[in-house]
Amino acid sequence: MTLDLLPVGQRAHITAVDWAALVPDEAQRLQALGLDVGARVALAHCGVLGGRDPLAVTIGRMTVALRRAHARAMTVSELAG
Amino acid sequence: MTGLRSAALVGNPNAGKSALFNALTGARQKIANYPGVTVERKAGRLVLPTGEAIELTDLPGSYGLKATSPDEEVTRKVILGEFPGEPAPHVLVVVLDASNLEQHLVFAQEIIALGRPVVVALNMVDLAERDGLVLDPAALQEALGVPVIATVAVRRRGLAELAAAIATAEARPPEHHRPHVDQTERRLTAHAITAAAIISETARHRLHSKLDRVLLHPWLGPLILFALLFVVFQAVFSGAAPLVDGLNNAIGALGDWVKTVLPPSLARDLLTDGIIAGVGSVITFLPQIIILFFFILVLEATGYMARAAFLMDRMMAAVGLSGRSFIPLLSSFACAIPGIMATRSIADPKDRLTTILIAPLMTCSARLPVYAVLIAAFIPPKSLAGGIGLQGLVLFILYLSGIVSAMVIALVLRRTVTKGAASGFIMELPKYQLPTLKDIALGLWQRALIFLRRAGTIIFMVTVVLWLLLNFPRAAPGEDQVDASIAGHIANGLAVVVKPIGFNRDMALALIPAMAAREVAVSSLATTYAVSAPDDAAVAVKLGDQLKANWSLPTALAFLAWFVFAPQCMSTIAVTRRETNGWKWPIFMLGYLFALAYIFAGLTYWTAVWLGLG
Numbered sequence: 001m002t003l004d005l006l007p008v009g010q011r012a013h014i015t016a017v018d019w020a021a022l023v024p025d026e027a028q029r030l031q032a033l034g035l036d037v038g039a040r041v042a043l044a045h046c047g048v049l050g051g052r053d054p055l056a057v058t059i060g061r062m063t064v065a066l067r068r069a070h071a072r073a074m075t076v077s078e079l080a081g
Numbered sequence: 082m083t084g085l086r087s088a089a090l091v092g093n094p095n096a097g098k099s100a101l102f103n104a105l106t107g108a109r110q111k112i113a114n115y116p117g118v119t120v121e122r123k124a125g126r127l128v129l130p131t132g133e134a135i136e137l138t139d140l141p142g143s144y145g146l147k148a149t150s151p152d153e154e155v156t157r158k159v160i161l162g163e164f165p166g167e168p169a170p171h172v173l174v175v176v177l178d179a180s181n182l183e184q185h186l187v188f189a190q191e192i193i194a195l196g197r198p199v200v201v202a203l204n205m206v207d208l209a210e211r212d213g214l215v216l217d218p219a220a221l222q223e224a225l226g227v228p229v230i231a232t233v234a235v236r237r238r239g240l241a242e243l244a245a246a247i248a249t250a251e252a253r254p255p256e257h258h259r260p261h262v263d264q265t266e267r268r269l270t271a272h273a274i275t276a277a278a279i280i281s282e283t284a285r286h287r288l289h290s291k292l293d294r295v296l297l298h299p300w301l302g303p304l305i306l307f308a309l310l311f312v313v314f315q316a317v318f319s320g321a322a323p324l325v326d327g328l329n330n331a332i333g334a335l336g337d338w339v340k341t342v343l344p345p346s347l348a349r350d351l352l353t354d355g356i357i358a359g360v361g362s363v364i365t366f367l368p369q370i371i372i373l374f375f376f377i378l379v380l381e382a383t384g385y386m387a388r389a390a391f392l393m394d395r396m397m398a399a400v401g402l403s404g405r406s407f408i409p410l411l412s413s414f415a416c417a418i419p420g421i422m423a424t425r426s427i428a429d430p431k432d433r434l435t436t437i438l439i440a441p442l443m444t445c446s447a448r449l450p451v452y453a454v455l456i457a458a459f460i461p462p463k464s465l466a467g468g469i470g471l472q473g474l475v476l477f478i479l480y481l482s483g484i485v486s487a488m489v490i491a492l493v494l495r496r497t498v499t500k501g502a503a504s505g506f507i508m509e510l511p512k513y514q515l516p517t518l519k520d521i522a523l524g525l526w527q528r529a530l531i532f533l534r535r536a537g538t539i540i541f542m543v544t545v546v547l548w549l550l551l552n553f554p555r556a557a558p559g560e561d562q563v564d565a566s567i568a569g570h571i572a573n574g575l576a577v578v579v580k581p582i583g584f585n586r587d588m589a590l591a592l593i594p595a596m597a598a599r600e601v602a603v604s605s606l607a608t609t610y611a612v613s614a615p616d617d618a619a620v621a622v623k624l625g626d627q628l629k630a631n632w633s634l635p636t637a638l639a640f641l642a643w644f645v646f647a648p649q650c651m652s653t654i655a656v657t658r659r660e661t662n663g664w665k666w667p668i669f670m671l672g673y674l675f676a677l678a679y680i681f682a683g684l685t686y687w688t689a690v691w692l693g694l695g
Contacts, residue, residue, distance in 0.1 A: 025149050025428055029507045031264060032144035034184050044290070045297040047395055054394045054404070054506050056297060061181050061212070063293070063510040065391045065404070070505060 001078070004055065004071035006043045012076040013040045021073040033064050041076065087136040087168070088127070088247050090202075091160060091192060092176035093185050094142030095384075095511035097204045099123075101176055101234040102139040103520050105244070110527075121422065129248040130241065138170065141425075145188050145264075150428040160192070172198045172250045174243070179216055179231070180209035180512070182278065186271035187264070193227055194262065198250035201229040202243055207236065208512065213283035224274045226253065235517045289384075289513040296385070302392050313376045314480070317369050324368035332361035351548055354611040359544030359604035360537075370446045370532055371525055373415045378524045382516035386411075387508060394506045400488050401495030403427075403506040406436040410487070413443035415528075417653045421660055429504035435494050437660060438670055441653055442487035442646070444480050447599040451644050452479055454603050458625035459637040475641075482645045486677070498669070539651070543594045544604055551609060563587075563613045582679060583639040583686030587631065592643075599650050635689035642685035646678035 006012055014037055019027045035041070035057070044063060045056040053068045090098045103110075106125025123139040140159055141152035148154040155164065162169030175192050177185040193199050203218050222229040228246040232239035296302055336357045343349045380386045386408055394404030405427045413420030420440045427433040444452075456472050463471045495501075547568065556565035563569045563586075572590035579589050587609050595602040603624070610627040628637070657667040 023502070023505065026505045026507060028147065029144070029149050029428065032149075032187075033507070033509060034187075034268065036265065036268065045293060045391075046299065048299050048303055048392055052299075053398070054391060056293070056391065056510060058290075060183050061214075062184055063289075065387070065394070065506060065508045065510055067394075067398075067505050067507075070507065 001076055002072050003041065003043070003057070003074040003076050004068045006041075006076055006078070008043050008046065011040065011042045011079045013079060014038065014074050015077050016075040018073040018075075022070060026070065030066065030070060034059050034062070035064065035066075035074065040079070085126075085134060085136045086172075087138065087170045088172040088174055089138045089140050089159065089170035090174050090176055091140050091156065091188075092142060093144055093178070093181075093188055093509075095181075095509060096142065096176040096178045096185060097234055098139055098142060098176045100517065100520055101202060101204055101232065102137065103523055104234040104237055104240055106137055108523060108526070110523075127244060127247070130245045131248050133248070135171075135247070137174075143188065146191050150426060152425045160195070169197075172200060172247050174247060175199055175201045176204050177201060178209075179203050179206045180212050180214055182216070183271050183275040186274055187267045189225070190262070190267045190270060193225060196253055198252050199227045200243065200246045200250050201225060201227055202239070203229055203231045204234060206231045207233045207238075208514070211288070213281075215280040215282075216278050217280050218278075220278045221274065224277060235520075292513050293388070293510075296388050297391060302388070306389055306392050309380075313373070316376070317373050321368040321372050325365050328361075328365040328368070332357060332365065335361070347552070350552075351545070355544055355548030355608060356541065358607045358611055359548070360541050361604075364533070365450075367529065367532060369449055370415060371529055373446060374525055374528045375521065377412060377415060378521050379516050381408075382514065382520060384511040384513045387510045390506075390508060391510065398506070400491040401504075402432055402435060402491055403429075403504050405506060405508060406432065409436055409440060410443050413440040413445060416445050416447065417441045417443070418656050419528075421653070421656050424660070427504075429501075431495075431499040431501040432504040434661065434666065435491050435499045437657055438494060438499075438666065438673075439487040439491050441670065441674060442483045442490065444483045444645070445599070447650065448644050448647065450603045451599065452476060452641065454606075454624060455628065455637050455641055458628045459632075459634055479641060479645055482642075486646070490673075540604065544608060547594050547605055548608055561613060563590075563609060579679075582643075582683035583633075583636045583690070584643075584682070585632065585636060588636070588640055595647070595650075599644070599647055602644070634694045635686050638689050638694075639682040639686035643678045643682040646674050646681055 001012075003012075003014070014035065017035075017037055022030070030036075039059055042058045043055060044058045046052040047054045054065050055068060055071055056063050056065050057071070058064075090102055092098050102123065102125065105127050110123060110125040121141075125137050125139075126134050127137040128134050138159075140156045143153040143156040145153075146157050146160070148157045158164040159167055160169065160173065173192055173195075175189045177189060189201065201221070203216065203221065206216065209216060216231075218229045218231045228250065230239050230243045230246055232243055234240075296305060336353045339349065339353050339357065343352070377386075380389065389411070390404035390407045392404075393407040397403055397406055406424075409420045409423040409427070411420075412423050417440045420443065421437050424433045424436045424440070427436060456475055460472045460475050465471055465474065550568035550571075551563060551566045553567060554565060556562040568590055569586070571593070572586045575589040575592070576584065576586045579592070584592075587606065590609055591602045591605040594605050606628070607624050610624065610631075632640075654667045654671060657670060658664060661667070
């Protein structure tokens with residue numbers, strides 16, 4: 001499953017990231033914010049209206065906004081609880 | 082340079098660096114730009130316990146030494162001593178958000194590994210404790226190998242200890258034994274260090290996730306945002322009214338007083354009709370500018386601004402921009418200059434260029450004087466259905482026209498001159514915080530100073546020059562002074578060009594100095610009508626009434642439409658040139674805005690005439 005499909009509130013950890021699918025600069029920004037293999041994340045909010053874009057993801061004690069397209073490059077596996 | 086020793090605050094965005102900077106340096110700050118770029122350089126004096134004063138700079142927030150945006154580039158170069166004319170700071174003060182330690186320690190390790198004198202400020206420990214997180218600074222100090230001081234900038238906790246640590250910071254050998262530490266390794270280390278430094282961690286009753294549930298709600302969130310923006314603009318226009326009236330009266334009284342104490346002369350006229358009438362008419366808009374900046378500063382300090390960017394992202398994406406552009410564009414309602422400067426946080430260059438090009442379409446506070454005078458003179462204060470005032474509605478339409486055109490132009494630009502892959506939106510949403518009165522007051526003071534400096538220099542000079550051009554050569558008896566003057570002749574020539582769109586000579590005259598600063602249009606009109614008035618009684622007639630007597634309604638509406646697109650002031654052009662590294666884009670900007678202003682003023686005039694409003 002990819003991060004954009006994660007139900008809101010469900011905790012998960014990132015198992016793989018398809019860095020090639022992202023613009024290099026954006027990949028670097030995501031990595032700098034801790035969105036990398038092994039990170040524990042949860043989907044906190046979906047954006048407004050039609051596209052339900054962007055997404056707000058909690059990682060540690062931080063919330064990061066990113067586009068659905070970025071989340072699609074991240075494979076996650078759900079954590080219990 | 083000054084010869085002072087120096088220190089710099091470095092850290093991730095949202096580490097509370099600015100608040101710490103304000104607390105350490107007080108009001109003794111100097112805000113300038115790094116040469117060649119529009120990244121703000123904030124510097125102040127910090128007096129160490131030893132009595133030595135050092136220069137402290139607040140570097141732009143950064144996630145690492147590998148830069149992804151222009152402001153991160155500045156941080157990297159200054160830290161490494163690669164910035165021309167900017168010696169590397171002697172001491173690096175790494176600022177960490179205590180409640181987000183794991184993330185912030187990644188960059189901290191990169192800085193510490195440089196081997197330079199480093200002091201760590203473990204900031205906002207109070208907010209971490211509010212979230213149920215108690216940390217052990219001693220354990221952190223042990224793990225990092227550099228002094229760690231717990232601070233709460235807003236309560237001035239730990240400041241003396243931090244200053245003492247800066248005074249005695251020593252260089253350590255760089256970590257040569259581990260030359261190739263990569264990001265992933267640093268992240269693992271950060272995780273381990275954080276785990277070891279936590280004394281207790283209780284179930285966190287995180288206030289901000291509760292707030293986010295409401296403020297980022299798919300449909301409640303945008304509703305709250307628009308309600309908030311409505312309140313902001315309402316406060317700017319009606320809240321400032323009594324203050325504006327008060328200033329107006331004070332300036333009028335000053336002019337009258339000068340007239341009673343000085344004998345009638347041309348010099349006295351220069352003082353009253355030129356300087357006091359001209360500069361005064363601009364200063365009266367200070368309250369509105371301060372109120373708008375107050376809201377912008379509060380929204381930023383509370384952390385809501387990033388949420389606004391989140392909520393606006395969808396809409397901005399539709400025209401090829403991202404939510405990041407929202408903050409610069411909102412600032413542009415106060416002034417396009419800080420707005421254009423705020424685009425430095427936009428990583429994508431084409432995204433950034435597009436935002437710069439449309440920023441002048443956001444109605445800046447300098448256009449407000451023009452709108453306010455014309456609306457008061459020509460739009461009757463009638464109430465429409467639902468208690469909405471007609472004057473307010475016209476003002477709203479003018480603002481909306483600016484926004485809608487900006488969106489349309491962004492869409493066109495993104496498909497033509499700034500064509501490229503659609504930009505993404507990646508942004509940290511900071512914790513909610515109560516803003517501190519002192520930080521807000523300091524920010525407002527700095528903005529007000531910038532505005533008053535403009536009024537005292539550019540606007541003052543333009544007003545004086547215009548007065549001189551209007552008064553020389555002197556008119557023969559029976560001849561109109563404006564017609565006889567140099568300015569009158571210039572304007573008569575220009576009037577031919579703007580006549581088709583309904584502009585008269587006085588308006589042509591006002592357009593020239595308005596290039597220096599838009600609000601000067603008002604003072605120019607005031608000066609023009611003061612000069613052409615036959616006697617003192619006529620001078621006393623308010624500018625609004627003067628306009629009503631001289632302009633038709635279609636003409637006034639066309640003038641309003643002109644100012645929606647009005648070619649921006651010199652300062653905006655200058656800042657655009659600096660920001661885009663050349664004359665190409667400012668000239669493009671000037672050209673397209675002139676064309677739009679002319680076309681829309683014309684359309685407005687012809688439509689109004691056709692409707693029989695004249």
